[in-house]
Amino acid sequence: DLPRLIVNRPIRGEGFEGPEATQRFLDFTLAVPGFLQDLLGTGQWVLFEGFALERIPYLLTLSCALLGLVAINGLFKFQINTLKGRMGERMLRRLRYQLFDRVLRFPTPYIRRIKQAEIATMIKDEVEPLGGFIGDAFVQPAFLGGLALTALIFIMLQSFWLGLVAAAVVLVQAFLIPKLRRRILELGRQRQLAARALSGRIGEVVEGAVEIHAHDTSNFERAEITRRLGDIFLIRFELYRRKFFVKFLNNFLAQVTPFIFYAGGGYLAIT
Template sequence: MSLMDRYHVLVHDVSALFGYDYNDTTPDWVHPFIHLILVLAPGLLIGVALYLVLRGILRLWSRPAKPVARMNHVRGLDAGLFSSVLRYTRRQQAQMIMLSLLALPILYLTLELPKQIVNNALESATFPVEVLGQSLDQVIFLLLLCGLYLLSISLNGLIKYTLNVFKGYMAERFLRRFRLLIYRRWRSDAEASEQSEIVPILAQEVEPIGGFAAEVLTLPVLQGGTLFTILLFMFIQDPILGAAALTVLPIQLILLPKLQRRVNTLSRIRIKEVRDLGRQLSEQLRERQGASSGLSAAGASFKALEQVRRRIFRLKFFIKALNNFLTALTPFLFYSLGGYFVIEGRITLGALVAVLAAHKDFSAPLKELFRYYQALEDTRIRYQEITTFFAGTPPRMEEQQSAGVHRLAIRRPPEHALSQT
């Protein structure tokens, strides 16, 4: 048996595991779809996952140990972003995770009920039906299912609204604490207090960190759970269509992170350009330079900042366009292959409609997870830039002598300044 024959036997065996009789009577145009969905795409996905895991392990293994002195750039903040966020929001993060998990079974109901409406209330001919001992005709049964669907989407929206409001409150509270800690460090440092970069740091650069603090655990739990729930629903309707939803995922995992790393590099350059601009304007105010020389220096900074932001815009919108195109390829498989399965009688029309509706929701959490990765990298860069801002300006001697007292004061701040809500 040749290698190609063995490959075809493998495809037949995998197709049989998914409950599809893939044989010579199957139309020729279905064959490449089966090969792509059941063999090629899963193999590529497994390879990409192994590569990412090995790369992460190698990075952790080769990462040099951070010097202990870097832990105190801003007292009250840890060297890592995650540890600093969890240090002050651990209880609130646990509450939001529980609320996120509560939304997942309700989400599954919003996916299942439309299929029940199409199959059992519209296309079924077995009426009246018994529900909890009550005999219901077709119209009443339809209204009952529609009412349950309305209740499920209302509960789902209420949970998401409550979660978003909670996240906003927690983000603002962490942001206030973060600004106050940086401000205290700046005021206690004789050399740093003369640097004008503190203004954009406190006003602009800390804003994304506060927003990310509210999503550091909740977003991957909620959106990852949503993604898993939708995939589970699609696999229950038909395993092949569920596997088809993962066809373009390996390409997204390969291309999008590489493009995002280029955006991160440009974001770091943009932060430095903004700080340089603030330093130039501060020097002009102190030295009272002439209008022509000051305008020339400021114009050069404005132009450099514009060019960096243009490059960031081009890359960000290219990533968005590429992700939208790859996401739109999967419905093509659903309409063609899923429609053929409906004609064959393998799945019902209601199941296909439900899978299409579920995939429409499937792209949203996937985009949110990619956005989370982008925000994670960008926020981590901002956090490192802020914490290393004070690296070259050590605290004064009297502050070092009372470090233990100040550390306790920061961990238990005054009620009027850093009260927990």
């Protein structure tokens, strides 16, 4: 509300009707509950009276306060993102080391059968997105969970039954969405395996290009790659269908709560 306060009071002049009028800055007051007003003899409890400022000093003070709050918010985001990136990269480094350590433990006959391109792609490229995901896996649930809990508590303080309705919708989302995402995760694993196999097959073709030209099997190799690309296309298409359906369902359930509030709360308010 600070930008609105700057526009309404010092710029438009609300509260500064006279040339010597002042407004208080950093005044803190608490509303006294009704059952304590008779005991204390007042409806407000003044913690700090603040500073009386004229119009121009009040404008400059509010502007500096706004700039300071923006800077503090930016520093918080900078620190959070830096620590999040550091944690993600450290976990990614450890994961790559563990994968490489597992490769060294493979039996010799198995090492001879695996393809170099698949192993290199798996360690270098396939785990790369996890670097950004690991940090968000800790930060986003805490941030969004705190926002949801705050909103739920506020709604329940306003109306207990509407709060229960909102909690029920959240529970439905928490139960239904993860179940629908299981198939999406399975398709994602299939896509990774198919892409890994394609990479290995392309590596084999490149290594044996001389033999392919010598035996004139280019059409066979083209057909093989076409089949693999078709399999990847079908997997990705099914993945997109299910992923966007889950997104649609999640957004729809998120809008059910406002619908209930508007319809049910409006009906109760009218009647």
